[in-house]
Amino acid sequence: MPENMQPLPRHVAIIMDGNGRWAKQHKFEIAMGHRRGVETLREIVRCSSDLGLEVLTLYAFSTENWKRSQAEVAALMGLVLDFFHSDIDELNERRVKIRILGDTDALPGPQREAVRGAQEITAGNTGLQLNIALNYGSRDEIVKAARDLASLVKEGRLEPEQIDQSLFASKLYTAGQPDVDLLIRTSGELRLSNFLLYQNAYAEMMFPEALWPDFSVEQFRAALASFGKRDRRFGGRNA
Ligand code: IPE
Ligand code: IPE
Ligand code: MG
Secondary structure, three states: OOOOOOOOOOEEEEEOOOHHHHHHHOOOOHHHHHHHHHHHHHHHHHHHHHHOOOEEEEEEEEOOHHHOOHHHHHHHHHHHHHHHHHHHHHHHHOOOEEEEEOOHHHOOHHHHHHHHHHHHHOOOOOOOEEEEEEEEOHHHHHHHHHHHHHHHHHOOOOOHHHOOHHHHHOOOOOOOOOOOOEEEEOOOOOOOOOOOOOOOOOOEEEOOOOOHHHOOHHHHHHHHHHHOOOOOOOOOOOO
């Protein structure tokens, strides 16, 4: 019998962690861990699209990940390019709508072009909203929102008193999307690593031990089923 997954979270966000440790475990080069990670990503996107999930956000590259070796950064950037080239047709057929969260201006030219194209091609789609966090940092995002609002005030187009939570949220990369309902971080690490600090305010969190390349669709479905049993209170009391 298929597990009961109701109610489904509207917005699932995943910190895809553990590629490096997976590669090490198998005595492969790091790049192979990332390559296997893309395979997991593809399966999780397919499953989310099949289930009719509303929003899926995947943390692919943080503003801090530039600290890694040039070779590793190059491998990751290469995979970004490969992914958009190889998967854009299937994503589009599934009516997946792509949005990149993060500062894409700082990406290398080909990657910038690939993500621009992917967003443009899928802009009219009404299926799964797939957010890919790429050169993303939550503190950067929040500071950028504050700066945008300050500029509007300076130009006389906004009064400080008009700034409320919904206006603030509309300046984040996730503008117009619901807050995160379920946050999953693989590999057993128990931290947020600068991911969606504003949007995760009342997210349910799960930290499966599996390294990202080993994380399966079955484990994902089990996480969704277990989300359905969580007692969410948002500060209030449930009867
Ligand atoms: C996550 O895997 C992928 C990215 C950060 C791009 P890691 O590369 O962080 O894997 P570990 O944490 O070293 O195992
Ligand atoms: C978070 O993982 C970033 C991504 C998964 C893209 P990291 O592996 O970079 O985070 P830390 O350094 O362990 O906190
Ligand atoms: Mg990591």
